[in-house]
Amino acid sequence: MKNKKAEVDPIKIIMIFVILAVVVAILIYYFNTQIGKSKEITEKQFDALGDEDGDNIANFIDKCPDVKSPMGKPEFDGCADQAALDAAEKAGTE
Numbered sequence: 758m759k760n761k762k763a764e765v766d767p768i769k770i771i772m773i774f775v776i777l778a779v780v781v782a783i784l785i786y787y788f789n790t791q792i793g794k795s796k797e798i799t800e801k802q803f804d805a806l807g808d809e810d811g812d813n814i815a816n817f818i819d820k821c822p823d824v825k826s827p828m829g830k831p832e833f834d835g836c837a838d839q840a841a842l843d844a845a846e847k848a849g850t851e
C-alpha cells in the first residue's frame with residue numbers, strides 16, 4: 758500500500774528553491790543598497806570635518822569653502838575681509 762501524502766513532486770521542490778533564490782537575491786540587493794546609503798552619509802560627515810581650501814577652518818563652518826588660505830580668515834568664518842578682496846581684485850585688474 759502506497760501513501761499518497763508522502764509523494765513529493767520534484768517540480769514543486771525546484772519551484773520552491775527558485776522562489777527562495779529570488780527572495781534571497783532581493784534581500785541581498787536591498788541590504789547592499791542600504792549599506793551603500795549609510796556609507797555615503799558617513800563619507801559626507803567625514804567631508805564636513807575636512808578642510809577643502811586649506812584655510813584651517815573646517816568645511817562645515819567655513820562660509821567660503823572656495824576662499825583659500827591666506828585669504829580665508831577665522832574671524833570672517835573662512836571668508837576674506839573686504840579690504841583683502843578689494844586688493845586682490847585691484848591686483849588682478851591692473
Ligand SMILES: [Ca+2]
Binds near residue numbers: 808810813815819
Ligand atoms: Ca576651509
